[in-house]
Amino acid sequence: MNVWWAGLAPRERIIVIAGLVVLAVMVLWLMVWEPLSNKRSNLKAQVSSLSTDVAWMQQQADQVRRRSNMQQGSRARESNGSVLTLVEVSANAAGIRQPLERVQPESEGARLWFDGVGFDALVGWLGELERRHGLQISQLSVDVSGETGKVSARVLVEPQQ
Numbered sequence: 001m002n003v004w005w006a007g008l009a010p011r012e013r014i015i016v017i018a019g020l021v022v023l024a025v026m027v028l029w030l031m032v033w034e035p036l037s038n039k040r041s042n043l044k045a046q047v048s049s050l051s052t053d054v055a056w057m058q059q060q061a062d063q064v065r066r067r068s069n070m071q072q073g074s075r076a077r078e079s080n081g082s083v084l085t086l087v088e089v090s091a092n093a094a095g096i097r098q099p100l101e102r103v104q105p106e107s108e109g110a111r112l113w114f115d116g117v118g119f120d121a122l123v124g125w126l127g128e129l130e131r132r133h134g135l136q137i138s139q140l141s142v143d144v145s146g147e148t149g150k151v152s153a154r155v156l157v158e159p160q161q
Contacts, residue, residue: 083105083108083109083110083135083157083158083159084103084105084110086133086135087103087110087112087129087135087157088100088103090125090128090129090133091125094121094124094125094128095121096114096117096118096121096122096125099114099115099116099117100112100113100114100117101113101114101115106156107158108158108159109135109138109156109157109158109159110156110157111154111155111156111157112153112154112155112156112157113152113153113154114151114152114153114154114155115145115152116145116147116150116151116152117150117151117152117153118149118150118151119142119149119150119151120149122151122153126140126155129157130160134159134160135157135158135159135160136157136158136159136160136161137155137156137157138156138157138158139154139155139156140153140154140155140156141153141154141155
């Protein structure tokens with residue numbers, strides 16, 4: 001290579017050096033600058049598209065919140081019969097319908113009296129009322145019964161506010 005270079009005239013050396021510089025600039029342009037520029041343009045387009053999606057999702061979230069608030073308000077205004085029915089049906093399904101002595105409507109909810117109910121079963125059932133049925137336990141009074149693990153309880157169950 002050195003022999004070839006030494007055999008070139010000064011003018012030819014300048015032409016070869018200029019050609020190498022032009023080639024290096026073209027390689028840098030095509031291999032580095034152009035891909036980065038394309039990637040940047042693609043990212044800008046994605047950001048614009050995603051911003052539009054976020055705005056749409058926020059609008060939909062607002063609508064969902066409004067509908068949810070309307071449904072909760074209507075659930076609170078429903079008749080006491082639905083809460084009473086829900087309590088009795090779910091107590092039957094939980095196997096604690098027998099110890100349920102009395103169910104009395106009270107404001108939007110129901111007051112319940114249990115005698116000789118298993119404490120674990122009662123607490124599990126109350127948790128289900130809150131988690132699955134949207135009710136809350138406003139008042140709970142528990143007294144020890146004569147049998148081990150059995151209690152007497154008074155409960156006020158209301159729709160969640």
